[in-house]
Amino acid sequence: MAVQEYDFKAIEAKWQQHWEDNDTFVAPDDSALPKFYCLTMYPYPSGVLHAGHLLAYTISDVIVRQKRMQGFNVMCPMGWDSFGLPAENAAIKEGVPPKENVAANIEVMRGQMRRAGWAFDWSREIATSHPGYYKWTQWLFLKFYENGLAFKKRAPVNWCPSCQTVVANEQVVAGRCERCGTDIEQSDLEQWFFKMSAYAQRLLDGHEQLTGWPDRVISMQKEWIGRSEGARVEFKVAETGDPLPVFTTRPDTLWGVTFMSLAPEHPLIEKLVRGTEREDEVMSTVRDMRKLGTSEREMADLEKRGVWTGCHVINPVNGEKVPLWVANFALMTYGTGAVMAVPAHDQRDFEFARKYELPIRVVIQPEDLALDPDQMTEAYVDAGVMVNSGPFDGRNNFEAIPDICQYLDEHEMGEATVNYRLRDWLISRQRYWGCPIPIVYCDECGEVPVPEDDLPVRLPDRLDDYAPQGKSPLAACDEFVRTNCPRCGGPSRRETDTIDTFVDSSWYFLRYLSARNDEAPFDPKKVGMWMPVDQYTGGIEHATMHLIYFRFFTMVLHDLGLVNFTEPAPNLFCQGMLCKTAYYCPRHKWLHEDDVDRDGPTCCKCGSEVSSEMTKVSKTKLNTIDPDVVLNEHGADAIRLMILSDTPPDRDQPWSEEGLEGAGRFLRRLWYAVHENLDAIKKVAPFEGDPSALEGDDRELCRAVHEAIRSATEDYDQTRHFNTAIARVFELTNAVKSAKEAGPEILRLAYETIVKILAPISPHVCAELWSALEGEGVVVDAPWPECDERALEREEVEVAVQVSGKLRGRVRVPVDAAEDEVKEAALSDDNVSRHLEGKEVVKTIVVPGRLVNIVVR
RNA sequence: GCCGAGGUGGCGGAACAGGCAGACGCGCUAGGUUCAGGACCUAGUGGCCAUUAUGGCUGUGCGGGUUCGAAUCCCGCCCUCGGCACCA
Structure with missing residues (x-):
């Protein structure tokens, strides 16, 4: 009888239509x-x-x-x-x-x-981007606004000259725009922010609930939030009396402060130098430093630079007057933008002090050597005994920190505090294609939120020119900008910035x-x-x-x-990331696989030898995959099977054409295997009796079925390592082939099990096979198979026999054999006894059901 | 520099909790089938040495250690990948 041909295109189209027609995946709310x-x-x-x-x-x-x-x-x-x-x-x-x-x-x-x-x-x-969606993005923005969580402030921002917009710190990678690769510049603009910094600690604490998250994501977030414990210390400018607080994680080094560093963006700089003889030099240096964008300056390898402001600050703990500098490594966005400098015990301050010949004072002495500021080649940052530190002399520095914080508090010089790296979330974008910020500016009433009933503030469907010119293209759209004030009805203007898509x-x-x-x-x-x-x-x-x-x-x-x-x-x-072999020719650079003769491999254009690497798919390396092409050639079921079959899905995935063909071959073999047995198994029910009553191939195949179920279910539920689940399906398929004498009920059980376990992975062919088997309903709703422990039981087990740890034989023993019986069986093995000849048995270890190790001398 | 993950055949990868390393697949080899190719079937496949066989030696990045027994545990290195990186 002719067997139904395996036509994956027809099968896949049929079931996709079936699922759509039946709303199979529409989840009911009730x-x-x-x-x-x-x-x-x-x-x-x-x-x-x-x-x-x-x-x-x-x-x-x-x-x-x-x-x-x-x-x-x-x-x-x-x-x-x-x-x-x-x-x-x-x-x-x-x-x-x-x-x-x-x-x-x-x-x-x-x-x-x-x-x-x-x-x-x-x-x-x-x-x-649908108004029915962004209406509610705007509504949520207004909730944030009403609660003081969305606000405007003037801030130094990362400006991408190519995108003509502001980008968030997270979107700046190595000083360049994440999207277009252009160098980011720094600029000062009025921007909308979400008050995310207020949630730093809760974002950290919440990690405890995220028990099902990969550790690496948690640790990246922890680093990003960047919690550090320390103290806020109230310095003052000696000449003007301006307060100049600093944040430090090392209050134990407070007595070693020999100068202070301000970030170039610090607002106090202008005020302090205005009208002084140092004004020109300081301001020109500062302007120079500011030119480098915030994030570019954060790159570690920049040489340290600084300029003295001409002013001094007073150290509250000892009343000392030390010079106030501007330093390019101080960041306005972290702490207070001012750093107390302790060159003896901080590497950055040390390098700065050496370069500008500033004094270095040791206040922590290690036990095994005496530090001499003139001889030091690097800062000493480890534990030691505090010296030159007033009331704390003789204390272990790290142990003294809580007491120092208490001391600062009692003397109103500062207090213990926690600082975070996490900043507020800058959400303004000077772009057209984003959610409009529902705010109106009125000459009379100022900043006015758009009332809920007037939402959404709709984007115009089209513009004359979409290119941003330093401000949002929306600013040039009169029909959008001009409006009436929701409060007084007078003429007013809409906010033209749009919202970062990460808000959506x-x-x-x-x-x-x-x-x-x-x-x-x-x-x-x-x-x-x-x-x-x-x-x-x-x-x-x-x-x-x-x-x-x-x-x-x-x-x-x-x-x-x-x-x-x-x-x-x-x-x-x-x-993980999807990777595929990429080919590189010394003359023609990256080659598409079609331009490579894979026997060499050589370049089809020039015959040169090409090098190859397995790497993340990318347009530049010409190793991309076109889903339409592969879906057409191999079908969805084979692609899905190939993707999951070899590598655990949390690792990088190598894409392989051979693997794809192999997956297709397996599905075809399975198809024909089921169909060839169809007459025998279609009319019977799958075996549901007591597996321990079975014998021979029936017994073996039934065991294979339940072993596959047990193991594959664990893979699905616990590790999501579908590659091993698929291996169990392959094993079961092989077991069916070996069990030539198995009866139809067991055979049916085996094929049903294969189809069910494989159904989530290759759903179309399994749906069709299920229907060929005349299984109940459709396979997407078939109950997941359960393991019958009785099927796993054995009367006999094979035990490995080692002599002094080396494998010398295997013996079959009853599963419940006593230790002595197992030992005896082990000794009766020819090869084992040969290795025991002339040796003295020191001891024998029996691991039930696994192995015997006979230790000899 | 700091933190994290990892290193097992030609390749992707298995190995529950310290107990037979290399499951499963790809690739490869030989044979069968076929007009041919593909597909399919059978057998083999870590390396070295034997082939009298149910054989021996060796082997999980490197060097030590614990143990009857280590891919797995401990100590010290090396390498790869990812994240962070002047954060005071």
């Missing part, structure tokens, strides 16, 4: 089943899916489908992070309004996602719950039902930005009484 909210980071609609999406969404999809089979009401929504630079850049370049561009891209990408077989609940689809993505997980709600950003009942997110998946690149912002947002929403939890997602899974 199910009796336990809920499982599976959130996966939504994409920017750039035009086409890229390889990274293939990996990321396959991982979340496998979780979705397996949880569903385990009896959960699973919700996995999808949406679009559709505001932001790429669409706007395309608009500047090609003149297409971002709104149209985004809509077209979404259409294309939604189709690709469908063809990949991902089980998203499209009824909850959102796009952050800080609450999208809540909007999915009420995607079409016109009355509120989210319905508290649905929040109560679905939140928190049970599993969040996404890339590690968001560790310190998005993943801090969305936690901060959630804490604020909690404090405003809008949600009843503080951590949005206690479980986070970060996938």
Whole structure:
């Protein structure tokens, strides 16, 4: 009889249609089943899916489908992070309004996602650039504003001359714009901020609840928040009496202060030098220093520079008058922008002091050597005994710190304090394609928030010119800017800055719950039902930005009484990066794989030998993957299987064409194996009796089934190492092949089990095989198989026999054999007894069911 | 410099809790099948030495240690990757 051919294209199309027609993945809000909210980071609609999406969404999809089979009401929504630079850049370049561009891209990408077989609940689809979404982003901004958490201040900012906009510190990498690579400049602008610094400690404390997060993400966030304990000490400018507090983590070195350093941005500088003979020199040096952007100056290898202001400060602990300098390594954005300098015990101060011949005073003496300031080649930063330190002489420096803080407090010189590196979140962007800030400026009333009823403040659909000219392109759009004051009705102007897109993505997980709600950003009942997110998946690149912002947002929403939890997602899974071989020709640089003769490998253009490396897919290295091409050639099931089959998903994934073919071959073999047995097994029920009553191949295959179930379930539920789960499926497939004498019921059990365990990974072919087997219902709703412990029991086990730790044989013994019996069996092995000849047995170790080790002399 | 993760065949990777290293897959080799290619089937596949066999030696980055027994635990190095980096 002719067997049904394996036609993956037809099968995949059929089931995708089936799922869509039946709203299979639309999650009801009123199910009796336990809920499982599976959130996966939504994409920017750039035009086409890229390889990274293939990996990321396959991982979340496998979780979705397996949880569903385990009896959960699973919700996995999808949406679009559709505001932001790429669409706007395309608009500047090609003149297409971002709104149209985004809509077209979404259409294309939604189709690709469908063809990949991902089980998203499209009824909850959102796009952050849709007025129905950004209305509520604005509403939330106003809540922040009303509570003093959104505010404007003049601040030195990172200015990208190419993007013509301000970028956040996090978006500056090595002094360059993260998006376009241009050198960042420094500039002073009125900007909107969110008061994130106020939440620094809570963001740290919250980590305790994030038990399902990778450690590396937690530690990156801890570093980013940068908590340090120390003291605030009240210095004063000697000449003017201006207070000049400093933050220090080393109050034990206070008596060793020999000068002070100010950040070049420090506002006091102008005041102190104005009209003095040092004004010109100081201000020109300061201006020079300020030219280098904030973040560029933070690069460690910059040479230390400074200039004396002509003024002095008074050290409160000893009344000493020490010179006040401006130093390029002092940062206005950390602490108070002023640093007490202790060259003997701080490396930076030491280098500065040596360069400008400033005095060095030792106040911590180590036990084993006597420090001499003239002989020192580096600062001494370790423990020692305090000297020249007034009331604290003779104390161990680190132990004395709490007492020193108390002393400062009692004498009103300062106090113990905690400082954080985390700064307020700068959310203003001078761009068109973002959420407008709902604020109006009125000559009479000043800054006025737009009333809730007037939301959303709509972006104009198109502009004459999208290019920013140092301010938002919206500023040139009269129809947008001109408005009436909501308070007095008089003529007024709208804020033209738009909101950082990281704000959009800080609450999208809540909007999915009420995607079409016109009355509120989210319905508290649905929040109560679905939140928190049970599993969040996404890339590690968001560790310190998005993943801090969305936690901060959630804490604020909690404090405003809008949600009843503080951590949005206690479980986070970060996938690795997708890598593929890239080829490099000495003459033609990076080569596309089609231009490489892989036998050499040599360059097809010039015949030169090419080097190759397995590296992150990127356009520059020409090793990208086009999802359309691979979906068409291999099908979604094979791609999904290949992606997950070799490497644990939290590691970098090597993409391999051979692996892809191998995955396809396995699926085809499975297809034919099931179909060839179909006549025999279709009409029988899978074996459900007592496995211990089985014999021979039936017994062996039944054991293989339950071993696969036990082991694969653990892989799915605990480690998410789908590669080992897939290995169990392969093993079970091999076991079926070996069990030639197995009866139809056991055979059916084995094939059903294979199909079920594989169903989350390669869902289309498994759906079709399930229906060929005439299984109950559809495989997406088949119950996840359970392990029957009885099937795992054995009468006999094979035990390894070692002589002095070296493997010399194996013997079969009854599983419940006594130690003596096992020993006896071990000694009866020919090869073992040969190694015992002429030796004295010192002792014998028996590990039941595993091995015997006979130690000889 | 600081913090973290890791180093196992030609490759991706297994190894529960200190107990048979290399599961599973890819690749490769030989044979079968096929007009041919592909697919499929069978056997083999860490290295070295033997092949009288159910054999021996060696082997998880390097050097020590603990133990009857170490990829796994301890000490000291080396290397790779990731994060942070003038944060007072």
